[in-house]
Amino acid sequence: MLKLENLTASIGDVQILKGIDLEIKPGELHAIMGPNGSGKSTLCHVVMGNETYQEHGKILVENSDLSGQKQLERSNAGVFQSFQYPVGLPGVTLREFSQNINKELNNEEIEKLAEKFSVKEFLDREVNVDLSGGEKKRCELFQISLTSPKVALLDEIDSGLDIDAIKSVAELINANRDENTSYLIVTHYSRILKYLDVNMVHIVVDGEIVKSGSKELIDEVDSDGYTQYQGK
Ligand SMILES: Nc1ncnc2c1ncn2[C@@H]1O[C@H](COP(=O)(O)OP(=O)(O)OP(=O)(O)O)[C@@H](O)[C@H]1O
Ligand SMILES: [Mg+2]
Numbered sequence: 001m002l003k004l005e006n007l008t009a010s011i012g013d014v015q016i017l018k019g020i021d022l023e024i025k026p027g028e029l030h031a032i033m034g035p036n037g038s039g040k041s042t043l044c045h046v047v048m049g050n051e052t053y054q055e056h057g058k059i060l061v062e063n064s065d066l067s068g069q070k071q072l073e074r075s076n077a078g079v080f081q082s083f084q085y086p087v088g089l090p091g092v093t094l095r096e097f098s099q100n101i102n103k104e105l106n107n108e109e110i111e112k113l114a115e116k117f118s119v120k121e122f123l124d125r126e127v128n129v130d131l132s133g134g135e136k137k138r139c140e141l142f143q144i145s146l147t148s149p150k151v152a153l154l155d156e157i158d159s160g161l162d163i164d165a166i167k168s169v170a171e172l173i174n175a176n177r178d179e180n181t182s183y184l185i186v187t188h189y190s191r192i193l194k195y196l197d198v199n200m201v202h203i204v205v206d207g208e209i210v211k212s213g214s215k216e217l218i219d220e221v222d223s224d225g226y227t228q229y230q231g232k
Contacts, residue, residue, distance in 0.1 A: 001026040001182040002151045007057035009046045016042045018207040029183040031193055034204035035226045040186045041084055044153040048081040049074045061150055078150030082140035082157060089127035094139065097127050102146045117142035117172055133160035141172045154185045158192040170195030190218045205229050
């Protein structure tokens with residue numbers, strides 16, 4: 001579903017991603033872990049088509065190469081990004097936003113989905129304005145259920161959440177999961193991954209995937225940190 005081939009990204013002379021190869025099959029969930037500043041968010045931004053970065057390499061979604069395309073085209077091709085720091089949209093209510101991102105849903109259907117994601121009470125408030133951290137993350141997951149993307153990039157969906165909220169966010173991810181969507185989840189913590197069915201874990205250090213493996217890698221990171229991978 002998502003295949004990255006030798007994906008690089010730079011800003012001016014500074015190279016941030018140094019050749020990422022990754023394949024996430026339909027319905028799979030892969031976790032990206034790595035130290036601060038290693039390029040995890042950049043990876044999400046570049047796949048989504050953020051023009052701040054000069055990208056090279058291939059970004060294949062269902063075998064069509066999105067590299068060089070604009071964000072809107074990538075979004076239409078089924079790429080969804082949830083931000084580490086979701087931005088507010090003053091003047092736009094969550095209901096209006098929802099109606100716009102999926103015009104096929106009627107109000108009743110939107111409310112039903114909103115209830116499932118415990119965001120119904122926010123439908124008539126502005127998107128992400130003055131919501132708590134956990135409330136914003138629930139709204140991000142609600143958007144996935146509205147759009148059914150082919151590829152969902154979730155950047156630190158667990159950051160700033162209390163223990164119970166992490167569990168409920170994981171449950172909402174599980175509730176969304178099906179064979180049509182591949183997930184890339186960036187996280188620093190093993191806690192959320194314990195509640196998810198993770199197919200593969202990739203460790204990113206200094207713009208490169210230095211190790212990939214199964215769920216056992218999470219415990220390796222947990223007990224020994226990232227220095228073990230540095231300089232590899
Ligand atoms: N727009 C930008 N301009 C300049 N440098 C940038 C830009 N975006 C990212 N970088 C740099 O690229 C590196 C990787 O940043 P990125 O945000 O991808 O890290 P990260 O792995 O997501 O870190 P964290 O775990 O702290 O969120 C950092 O050194 C960052 O300062
Ligand atoms: Mg980040």
